[in-house]
Amino acid sequence: MKRTHVADLIFVPEQVLDARTFDALRDAGADENSARAATRAMLHASRLGIDSHGVRLTSHYAKVLRGGRVNPTPQMETRRTAAGSAILDADNALGHAAAYAAMNLACDMAKEAGVAAVGVVNSSHYGAAGAYALAGAEAGLIAVSMTNTDSVVALHGGAQRFHGTNPIAVGAPVPGHRPWLLDMATSSIPFNRVLLYRTLGRSLPEGVAADQSGQPTQDPNDVEMLMPLGGIDFGFKGAALAGFVTLLSAVLTGSTLDHLMIRMAETDDFKTPRQMGHFCLAIDPDRFAGRALYEAAITRYLADLRASATSQGQSVMAPGDREWAVEAERQRTGIPVDPETAKFLGVG
């Protein structure tokens, strides 16, 4: 991974970045819907500071659109299977287009059925899971998005890459405020962090990564795989959560298991579709406590959370708080882009 000094970053207004990202995807052949969805999801990540899934991925997506892995002009098809369930066949679309369509459908169905889930099949990398949970929350629902990914995380006690970083994202509407928004990998850190620490010559925290024999290591140069959330003593919990994501994204939908999936990047094959599955769920508060009670409860919950005692020098935050703060800052400063991406997008 190429590292960039902060001084090298170029700050670009969101609107400019949005337009250039969209154009780059269109140039690579993506149809308008695909390009809009991928741009929206990448800008979500870039706005909120999740830069690993931000506009820096544009060149990757252009590559897989051109290589044939991803279908630039998919004919996505939806099959409703019951009042609260559907399968969306993405026809190897950019995963963002599939995931937004699936969440949209889940929300529509949940408004009728109370709860709804959509399984996505024949999809591809979908970027930041939180983009779709946020879309669901903005539609007024409690929304969950997850996807399994190519394997890079050991099982607890394991000595090979087995699960992906398998994110779980949840969004919940908050009246008068940005949503409660969780977007977490089921490993402690992403593999990118290992590469970053290699470049910086820094030691990793304890219990986040292992060498090729599965032994925990803090030396980033020795890392062959990540360890699951929970670390040396409690990694069985992170591994189980990763398995839960695989169960819903791949097993339930009949899609590719993590360890059988073509790698996103560490491969020469950018031609074969990866046939990824995703899962999304939407829950309508109107069908449970009712909107008024829900809104009062989440407002009280967050007020009490924010007023709670903090450890010296620390603060407490609800999921999303850090990201909304980054978003506000970047609205002022523009979005920082590394030189390579800036060059690719023509904003350098």
Added chain:
Amino acid sequence: MKRTHVADLIFVPEQVLDARTFDALRDAGADENSARAATRAMLHASRLGIDSHGVRLTSHYAKVLRGGRVNPTPQMETRRTAAGSAILDADNALGHAAAYAAMNLACDMAKEAGVAAVGVVNSSHYGAAGAYALAGAEAGLIAVSMTNTDSVVALHGGAQRFHGTNPIAVGAPVPGHRPWLLDMATSSIPFNRVLLYRTLGRSLPEGVAADQSGQPTQDPNDVEMLMPLGGIDFGFKGAALAGFVTLLSAVLTGSTLDHLMIRMAETDDFKTPRQMGHFCLAIDPDRFAGRALYEAAITRYLADLRASATSQGQSVMAPGDREWAVEAERQRTGIPVDPETAKFLGVG
């Protein structure tokens, strides 16, 4: 907490324990349905080695049945709100009766709607969350059960008890085998473990508990609160998962928030109902990939998991594997019961 030397344990056949537990609850006034449900859930925990939620709780439930906190003869009511959603008002029943009824209803609805969720209100302590996830899996569905509980876990950076240990349980059917079964607290350890280590004079693992100022401590005598799963560096993930459980169990259903809930045990009030909420979700594989594909996929997933490389001296397990092994052993040996519980149940 009173500790028991292994030598003091009394091994009781499951059938005997089941009958005595049921009788003790009936003696405390519980109607037949309540007593059967609580007995089933406690025996689930005792069989699988989750002794903190096993038959040792019988005396606690007898106390709250007699004290008035729990209604021994509840009139539970179900309100269907849409094809895939319902609210179950437990009328302050034993939580086990409410949770089994809710999961049963969710499974029935999911068979029609593909996916279904039930929010439980006006409930009480429901024991091991996995009991209900298992019930759903045994009915052929992927089933999720969760509940918020009285607060004992700090927020990440926090210095007060805010969330409960807020378990997440998931069960998934496996053809020809016992289900994939996850039942995890969103803290690293339960508070009982702190009490145990106090008695044993042992140091706790790093990053699992904090003193009254919120500083991490490994001295069990200094512990005022637990830390969320993820420990010192990544506890924001465990805190977010605990918050997710609170969102679905309490905020969505309009039930009591963790930090406003009457304590289960550290209180003199065994008269006032705790008005707990629970949440359960059922997903029917028939409405996604279809049963045959689902069964082939989970079989492959588990076979590959069990055949995967292990770190030296370690083994890899799927969620539930450890528990099914304990169950098999206890079928041979009987279930170990501490002397106090044995005396209470008349099996000593």
